[in-house]
Amino acid sequence: MTEYYRPIPVFDVARPSEAFPLAGGWTWFDRVELMRRGAPPRIVPARDLPKEVLMRLSEPRGALPGLGVQHPRIMGILNVTPDSFSDGGLHDAPAAALAHAREMAKEADIIDIGGESTRPGAKDVPVDLEIHRTAPVIAAMRATGISTPVSIDTRKASVAQAALDAGADMVNDVSGLGFDAGLAPLVAERGVPLCIMHSVATPATMQDDPTYEDVLLDVYDFLSERVEIAVSAGIPRQWILVDPGIGFGKTLAHNLALLARISLFHGLGCPILLGVSRKRMIGSIGRAAEARERAPGSVAAALAAVAQGTQILRVHDVAQTAQALRLFMAVNSGIVPEEKK
Structure with missing residues (x-):
């Protein structure tokens, strides 16, 4: 029977000598929740874990493009689409997109640009249109001196290739390598990081009664399976990020279950990326009907994930998240983060 090991993270200045660093980062653990399918979980001392498991949970993660992940990083969202759920139409004009990118670059560590909405019910966008929306904006960012690393949010190899040619630094695939068989070989050939997200279907159908065993x-x-596929394609594990896909083929209960134990995914040996910003669950629990009113709830969910060692936060409200994160890290660690240069 497969065993799953979830480190129980602690974010406190009083750290016992027998504790282990979680993913080489800012939290630590000395206990683990041992889980098996069909059995109640058990709490076991971390020191009793198999050596290879303990190493996977505690060793530092690989760097993103020009960035370490020994402290949390912010990925700003730049949707150059007319129909994204939160900000569709605000930045689909090239000038507006460039202006927003410049503003986010003041605080964001990465800018994630997408030309196809993946909101529930969204339809596929033709490849040529998706390239037309994204690649010129990336090229303009580079031409005007915006040096912040750029991620291309796409399921399609042709779109990713055009974005990388224009100056993008990594690929963020919401299909988890399940849409275009050419994407993993392209990423391996270009030697860039890849984010693999969990989703059970296309955006058009993903919320049609999603069900899971656990x-x-x-x-x-x-x-775990998709990471191994990526590694087999030639992408080093240290260049792979994982995203549990909050809101993608999941009910509110599913989302909460994932967030409550998101530290389980450290067992994959990859940095964890979380995209919960302004999503429906924030509105439902936080009682904010309009997506643009969900910044406080989005920040709360993000900080809860940071307390479990999540390394990258994909957010709409970059400045608000950055301010909250600086205070959260300083109060819990006693260390004031350096100003972004």
Whole structure:
């Protein structure tokens, strides 16, 4: 029977000598929740874990493009689409997109640009149109001196290739390598990082009665399988990020189950990326009907994930998240983060 090991993170200045660093980062653990399918979880001392498991949970993660992940990083969202759920139409004009990118670059560590909405019910966008929306904006960012690393949010190899040619630094695939067989070989050939997200279907159908045997373990197994596919394609594990896909083929209960134990995904040996910003669950629990009113709830969810060692936060509200994160890290660690240069 497969065993799953979830480190129980602690974010406190009083750290016992026998504790281990979680993913080489800012939290630590000395206990682990041992889980098996069909059995109640057990709490076991971290020191009793198999050596290879303990190493996978505690060793530092690989760097992103020009960035270490020994402290949390912010990925700003730049949707150059007319129909994204939160900000569709605000930045689809090239000048507006460039202006927003410049503003986010003041605080964001990465800018994630997408030309196809993946909101529930969204339809596929033709490849040529998706390239037309994204590649020129990336090229303009580079031409005007915006040096912040750029991620291309796409499921399609042709779109990713055009974006990388224009100056992008990594690929963020919401299909988890399930849409275009050419994407993994392209990423391997170009030698760039890849984010693999969990999703059960296309955006058009993903919310049609999603069901799981055990959402936490099912998502873990999916991501574990897709990471191995990426590694087999020639992408080094240290250049792979994983995203549990909050809101993608999941109910509110599923989302909460994933967030409550998101530290399980450290067992994959990859940095964890979380995209929960302004999503429906934030509005439902936070009682904010309009997506643009969900910044406080989005920040709360993000900080809860940071307390479990999540390394990258994909957010709409970059400045608000950055301010909250600086205070959260300073109060819990006693260390004031350096100003972004």
